[in-house]
Amino acid sequence: MRICLYGRVSTDRQETQNQITQLREFAFTQGWKIVREYVDVASGKSSDRQQFKALFAAAAKREFDLVLFWGLDRFSREGVFETLKHLQTLTGYGVGFRSFTEQYLDSCGMFRDAVISILAVIAKQERVRLAEPYGAALTHPASHIDHWIRLQRNGEVSKAMEYEEQPRGRVVYDGREQRFHLMADRCILRRRDVVAGIMEAMHLPDDTTLATDDHYRCFWCLQQIFNRERQHDEPDAE
Ligand SMILES: [Zn+2]
Numbered sequence: 001m002r003i004c005l006y007g008r009v010s011t012d013r014q015e016t017q018n019q020i021t022q023l024r025e026f027a028f029t030q031g032w033k034i035v036r037e038y039v040d041v042a043s044g045k046s047s048d049r050q051q052f053k054a055l056f057a058a059a060a061k062r063e064f065d066l067v068l069f070w071g072l073d074r075f076s077r078e079g080v081f082e083t084l085k086h087l088q089t090l091t092g093y094g095v096g097f098r099s100f101t102e103q104y105l106d107s108c109g110m111f112r113d114a115v116i117s118i119l120a121v122i123a124k125q126e127r128v129r130l131a132e133p134y135g136a137a138l139t140h141p142a143s144h145i146d147h148w149i150r151l152q153r154n155g156e157v158s159k160a161m162e163y164e165e166q167p168r169g170r171v172v173y174d175g176r177e178q179r180f181h182l183m184a185d186r187c188i189l190r191r192r193d194v195v196a197g198i199m200e201a202m203h204l205p206d207d208t209t210l211a212t213d214d215h216y217r218c219f220w221c222l223q224q225i226f227n228r229e230r231q232h233d234e235p236d237a238e
Helices: 013-030 050-060 080-092 112-130 144-153 192-201 219-233
Strands: 002-009 033-041 066-069 096-099 132-134 137-139 169-174 179-184 209-211
Touching (some): 080 096, 080 112
Parallel strands (some): 002 033
Antiparallel strands (some): 132 137
């Protein structure tokens, strides 16, 4: 079997070397052939890690059959949901995984399905636990402004663009109605293709309701409202 190693360390060289040495020895005892070693010296909180990304690019091309990593917390610390997604992505590529320190985390092992479903349950609970109230509903805890700052920092949006120019929205879950609401700016709700894209990307059920509120008004929406009110204020102006 062709495998790759994945290691992640904060800054300590000694630690990296120990991890990698033990992983190599383990692979040897299993009779596995190491085709590549990926080591990131970075925080595990984001998947924006160079070697981590390279690993997934190679996995997509099936350059190895299995990823051997030190432990789940070394593989990813983005939270259970993201971690689960990464493992499922590997599985989707037909690439297995094995944790050195957590023997039950083995895509070839007999507990594989059980472990995956337990992770999925934890991920769901974690999402609910992290969710924040939005009126009577629950929503994702991240703030739009933080996300915006990140997008600008990464150069994904022009630095010249103002936060208010970008139409926003969020998905909330109403526990009493047991229904999702897609709350968004009118500019978003007007566009059927955009709404359909959001529904698909977020795996929203068909009974999701679309709604807007005063909170979601971009610069252009506000300008329209302003113009309408001005027309209203000056009915005799000619
Ligand atoms: Zn708008």
